[in-house]
Amino acid sequence: MFKKILIANRGEIACRVIKTAKKMGIATVAVYSDADRDAIHVEMANEAVHIGPAAASQSYLVPEKIIEACKATGAEAVHPGYGFLSERASFCETLEAEGIVFIGPKPKAIRAMGDKIESKKFANAAKVSTVPGFLGVIEDAAHAEKIAGEIGYPVMIKASAGGGGKGMRIAWSKREVRDGFQSSKNEAKSSFGDDRVFIEKFIVDPRHIEIQVLGDAHGNCIYFGERECSIQRRNQKVVEEAPSPFLDEKTRRAMGEQAVALAKAVDYQSAGTVEFIVDAEKNFYFLEMNTRLQVEHPVTELITGIDLVEQMIRIAAGEKLAIRQSDVKLTGWAVESRLYAEDPYRNFLPSIGRLTRYRPPEEGRSGDIVIRNDTGVTEGSEISMHYDPMIAKLCTWAPDRLRAIDAMSEALDNFVVDGIEHNIPFLAALMRHPRWREGRISTAFIAEEYPDGFAPIVPDDDEKAVLAAVATAVELLRRDRLDRLSGRLAPHSGALKPDWVVRLGNEYLNVALGEGMVSIPLEMDISVEEGAPLTVASDWRPGESVWRGTVGGRQVAAQIRPVENGVRIAWKGMAGTARVMRPRTAELDRLMPAKIAPDTSKLLLCPMPGLVVSILVAEAQEVKAGEMLAVVEAMKMENVLRAERDLTVAKINARPGDSLAVDAVIMEFS
Template identity: 85%
Template sequence: MFKKILIANRGEIACRVIKSARRMGIATVAVYSDADRDAVHVEMADEAVHIGPAPAAQSYLVAEKIIEACKATGAQAVHPGYGFLSERASFCETLEQEGIVFVGPKPKAIRAMGDKIESKKFANDARVSTVPGYLGVIEDADQAERIAGEIGYPVMIKASAGGGGKGMRIAWGQAEVRDGFERARSEAKSSFGDDRVFIEKFIVDPRHIEIQVLADAHGNAIYLGERECSIQRRNQKVVEEAPSPFLDEKTRCAMGEQAVALAKAVDYQSAGTVEFIVDRDRNFYFLEMNTRLQVEHPVTELITGVDLVEQMIRIAAGENLAIRQGDVKLNGWAVESRLYAEDPYRNFLPSIGRLTRYRPPAEGRFGDIVIRNDTGVTEGSEIPMFYDPMVAKLCTWAPTRLEAIDAMSEALDEFVVDGIEHNIPFLSALMQHPRWREGRLSTGFIAEEYPDGFAPMMPDDEEKAVLACVGTVIELLRRDRLDRLTGRLAPHSGVLKPDWVVRLDDEYIPVSIGEGMVSIPMEIDLSVAGGKPQTVISDWRPGEPVWRGTVGEHSVAAQIRPIGNGARIAWRGLSVMTRTMLPRTAELDRLMPIKAAPDTSKLLLCPMPGLVVSIPVAEGQEVKAGETLAIVEAMKMENVLRADRDLTVEKINAKPGESLAVDAVIMEFA
């Protein structure tokens, strides 16, 4: 077994590998760029080596620097994590030449499966079911249009060397092929240094289901069930679960056997994932094989009890696979939510900045529930613009699917993140979505259910009652605390007056106090809008970021952020401003003027911190609605900013190659 390994990666996956290596008694070496000098993975490792500037192309993607770090520290092996150099065959070969072990498959398998065009040819030869399409390299947009027409719409245009949803476009008709081809090539070139693309038939209402495989150097190979990865946005997975709520045992077995056959055919040695798309009738088609550890591997670990990172290390060290197919049992259900640094209310645009507060839910087993959080940040960490926007992977396990979803819902409500915008509100709302809870999924789920983007949700009457109760309790405790600090007695302050009004955003809701006392812990009866009294029980104290307790029959974990004369409460994807006041104060509050938002209709603002790729318009030019005004790259993704109406460009304030802050004015309109 190795005595020391180097992790050629960063963030949560570097931390994840370090944890398994530590359990195995293996020393670890971290590498870091200028942007990651104070990163968590650097602190966790036994040693750390600086490898260059912040851009990945000058640090994490430079194989020579990784090898130099191995030689300087005596690392015997390299675990690549995912992304970066994890699927670069030349890197694996160079390591072998230097006598350093690559913790992953051999170059042959990486080349055969790492290229989407070649992998489909290989899968066809191995009699694996594949999607109809054109597997040759497409030279230009004219050829792309011709091939798409021959295949039949809709089609998927995909980067050959792609991954992570980058370099992918769907074309529903001829008009979308040319632009999709150019955008896919541009993203592929920027992300992978390879602009080759191919086209295949797009399966309508597909599910994205993948099989986890393990194979050693001695001919042993197994599959460890499947993962459902259909909840995606822009072809990037957002929520995964294991097992799939759609597969039956017959289909699971058939997919697993094909995945193992493919792994054996390519002499695969390590953990790998064979991805399939599955149609409404459970027909499945090979999509690609990822010759590395997947981001979503924790859900497989939670339902099988197999540490995939440990198995990768043992296989790389030449050990026989100790697990046989008959040993694999799928136990319970696991769900993973990817916490991204992005603003769901602004079309999920990337967000960067410092984590001024980062309080994930407690990890461990709590009765029949397991909570796991794979992360590479801590409070005070910086989220830079140079890398993927994922902050953490929150996972829950429970005996059943709905129990795992409910556990995830509560864990998300307890996950406190401040300093950046993040997608927790969207994830929390998703956990309550009927279609998700019923398992009626497809890769088009987000686009279908949120066609106009994710907007702030409005609470229903039952949710309003819960929020009004929480807001009332917060205010009663605040006033009681103020009375104690000033030496006043509660009866003189009006705290125990029976009638109150809670303002939820712009709605005023009457609340009446019944039995109970203002104390910690609190147990008090409240009646909302003349309804049946509900008992509110909580040991929450002013200043704590998460309010935990029960409101009637509801178990509530809500995030509390103080605002002037009230609090903002976040719960189940809802975020409302609450102010609790006496009835007369509420009457006066209704008369207060509302400040109008500034008019930005004549400005194109940069929606996220990023790099200006191009501005295809000129000053004085008239543009039509839908035409491209600018392309901004952020966190490795190109974002096209289009005109929302016919207009004339009056002034351009930015230029290609310039880095812009959020809300920077790119151009002005007449």
């Protein structure tokens, strides 16, 4: 077994590999860029080596720097994680030439399966069912348009060397092919150093289901069931689960056996994933093989009890696979939510900044529930524009699917992230969505259910009562604390005012306290809109980010943030501002004029912090609605900004290469 390994990656996956290596008694070496000098994976490892500037192309993507770090520290093997160099056969060969073991498949398998175009050709030759498409070299946008027309719309443009949604576009028209072709090539070049793309037929409303495989150097190969990865946005997975609520045992076995046959054909020696798209009739088609560890591997580990990273390390060390196919048992259900640094209320645009508060739910088993959180950040960490926006992977396990989903809902309510925008409100809303809970999903789920983007869930009357009761309890404690600190009110000096009004958004709700209350107890009765009294019990104190307690016997964990004259409450996908006031104050509040948002219709604002890739118009140019104005890159994804109406460009304030803050003015219109 190895004595020391180097992890050629960063963030949560580097931390994940280090944890298993430590469990196995293996010393670890981390590498880091300028942006990751204070990162958690650097702190966790036994040693750390600086490898260059923040840009991945000058640090994590430079094989020579990884090899130099191995030689300097005496690392015997390299675990590549996912992304970066994990599927580059030349890197594997260079390591082997230096006598360093690559903890992953051999170059032959990487070349045959890791390249999306070559894998399709290989699968076709092996008589594996594949999606119709064009696998040759695409010369330019015009050629891409011709191919798409021959295949038939819609089509998928994909990076040959890609993964993780990078360099991927769905096109429904000629114009979208032309625009998507160049963006896909640009993203592929930026993320993988390879700008080749291919085009295939896009199957409408498919499920994305993948099979985890594991093979050794002794001819053994097995599969570990499937993962359902259909909840996607912009071709990026958001929520995964294992097993799939759609497959039956017959289909699962057929997919697993086909995945193993494909892996054996290339002498696959490591953990890998064979991805399929599955239609409504349970017909499945080979999509691609990821010759690396997948982001979503934790859900497989939770339902099988197998540490896939440990198995990768043992296989790379030459050990024979100790697990047989008959040993693989799928137990319970696991769900994974990817927490991203993005603003769900602004079309999920990236967000960067410092984590001023980061308090994940407690990991471990509690009764029948298991919580796991794979992360590479902590309070005070910086979310950089240079890398993917993933903050953490929150996982829950339970004996059945609905309990795993409910456990995820509760865990999300308890997950505190401040300092940046994040997608927890969206994930929390998703956990209560009827279609998701029933398992009636496809890769089009988010686009279909949120066609106009995400907005907070509108609470029903019972939920309004809960929110109003929590807001009232919070406000009474806040006022009591201020009075005591200022000396204006001695304890138990008199009865509390019984009548209050809670403003939730633009709605005013009358609230009444139980009779005879003279102080703020741990338990109180609150009536909302003359409804039955709700017993509110909590030991919450001002300053805590999560209000935990019961309201009318219902367990509640609501995120609380102070705002001017009130609090911001987020609970199960609902979010809004609550202001608690006396009835007379509420009367006056109703008379206050509403604030009018400034007119920005003549400005193109940068929707996220990012780098200007290109400006596609000139001053005094007339443009039509829908035409491209500029391209801004953030976290390795290109975002095309288009004209919302016919207009004339009056002034351009930014140029290619500029780094812009959110809402920076890119150009002005007349």
